[in-house]
Amino acid sequence: QSVLTQPPSASGTPGQRVTISCSGSSSNIGSNYVYWYQQLPGTAPKLLMYNNNQRPSGVPDRFSGSKSGTSASLAISGLRSEDEADYYCAVWDDSLSGVVFGGGTKLTVL
């Protein structure tokens, strides 16, 4: 049972917009920056978003992040087949004094 709650799966067709949610609490999302990672099959995770809504260079602007209160979300617009991957949110938890990851969302491009 993860401290951060993500839907286990999401799907969309090419060109669609998909949103993945990440729900936490005041000790994590409510008081710290949220990070988002993409993990393609058989590979290490890759940073998609930092500080809630900042994209590292090289990440397409089809990806966007937001945070409100104790929840965050990752939006992917103009869905492409290569976006099919697992997506994880992560944040520091002040109560646990540790990083917590969401359970991950498997995105399928239909």
Add this chain to the structure above:
Amino acid sequence: EVQLVESGGGLVQPGGSLRLSCAASGFAFSRYWMHWVRQAPGKGLVWVSRINSDGSTTNYADSVKGRFTISRDNAKNTLYLQMNSLRAEDTAVYYCATTEGAFDLWGQGTMVTVSS
């Protein structure tokens, strides 16, 4: 080349010990917080531990506290994870990583299997 390369994984019996290493190259290793993150087969990412740039501050997940020890040697650009009293549930791919702002770097992972 900017990279992290883990080593030291393998098969170990329950109750045994293992020491993982993570060799850094191509960036100023001594300036970054470093983390260990693990992923059991078919499961999600789980944070294990972190250490600050000079090694004076460490944090651990409750599941490994008292059993695992993170350390670093900045002269050798190397991060370590000493794992003692290993359990079946510690079986996973272990990644070393650093994420500070936009700078994000992960190793390829090393597999640890705890089984008799």
